[in-house]
Amino acid sequence: MANRARMRGFATPKLSFxxxxxxxxxxxxxxxxxxxLPLSTLRRLARPDRCxxxxxxxxxxxALSSVATILGWRFLIFxxxxxxxxxxxHAVFTDESGYRLxxxxxxxxxTGFLKALQAPAVRRAISADRDDDKxxxxxxxxxxxxCFAGLWIRHQDSDxxxxxxxxxxxxxxxxxxxxxxxxxxLVRASIAVPTDSASxx
Numbered sequence: 001m002a003n004r005a006r007m008r009g010f011a012t013p014k015l016s017f018x019x020x021x022x023x024x025x026x027x028x029x030x031x032x033x034x035x036x037l038p039l040s041t042l043r044r045l046a047r048p049d050r051c052x053x054x055x056x057x058x059x060x061x062x063a064l065s066s067v068a069t070i071l072g073w074r075f076l077i078f079x080x081x082x083x084x085x086x087x088x089x090h091a092v093f094t095d096e097s098g099y100r101l102x103x104x105x106x107x108x109x110x111t112g113f114l115k116a117l118q119a120p121a122v123r124r125a126i127s128a129d130r131d132d133d134k135x136x137x138x139x140x141x142x143x144x145x146x147c148f149a150g151l152w153i154r155h156q157d158s159d160x161x162x163x164x165x166x167x168x169x170x171x172x173x174x175x176x177x178x179x180x181x182x183x184x185x186l187v188r189a190s191i192a193v194p195t196d197s198a199s200x201x
Contacts, residue, residue, distance in 0.1 A: 012104055013106070014086040022081045026080075027077070029085075030085075032140060033071065033139050034072065034074050034090075035070050035071065035141045036068065037068055037183075037186060038069070038143075041069075042186050045061060045067065046187045061180060061187065064179035065158055065179075072091055072093065074088055075091060085114050087104055087106045089102070089103070089104050108166070113140060113149075113151060116166060116174060119174060121176055122138065122153060125160075125162075133156075133160070137155075139154055140152070141163060141182070145190065148167075148170060148186060149166045150166055150182060151163065151164045152179070161178070162176045162179070163177055164176060
């Protein structure tokens with residue numbers, strides 16, 4: 001973080017203020033990977049029979065893990081002075097086997113991700129004290145063209161996976177839903193997105 005501050009500084013308001021006034025109190029925490037569902041992938045899954053399916057109809061879709069693209073790492077940035085998470089940073093790995101901070105943001109998915117992590121079902125799923133199975137991996141699932149973000153708890157056994165959407169646009173926010181339910185909602189929503197949209201994903 002010190003290298004990023006020295007080379008490029010911080011343009012976002014909370015980070016800029018914190019770095020200017022108490023830079024030693026900023027720390028990276030909660031490392032997690034990101035998974036992307038581009039519009040092109042969702043539209044490819046939206047075959048004509050799926051497009052015309054009634055909302056109550058069952059749609060046969062592949063496993064989420066087989067169509068989501070796993071991206072790099074993301075960190076939350078905690079400000080020890082105000083005792084809150086103020087931003088998130090995407091990490092890009094370098095040739096020197098290290099990483100540098102790339103995109104920074106202070107949007108709603110910063111606090112939303114932290115809120116989702118605190119849900120009881122999530123805490124149980126990612127606990128290192130589990131004796132029945134290996135802990136699940138928390139990942140940020142993004143479908144930018146649909147303006148969707150959710151906390152995906154991914155297990156080795158995909159039948160145990162679940163997702164907490166971070167806003168109520170498509171599905172109940174901060175309630176456990178299955179990957180199939182999420183993928184079905186995203187595929188249906190993708191039909192309304194123009195193919196020449198700037199948010200094509």
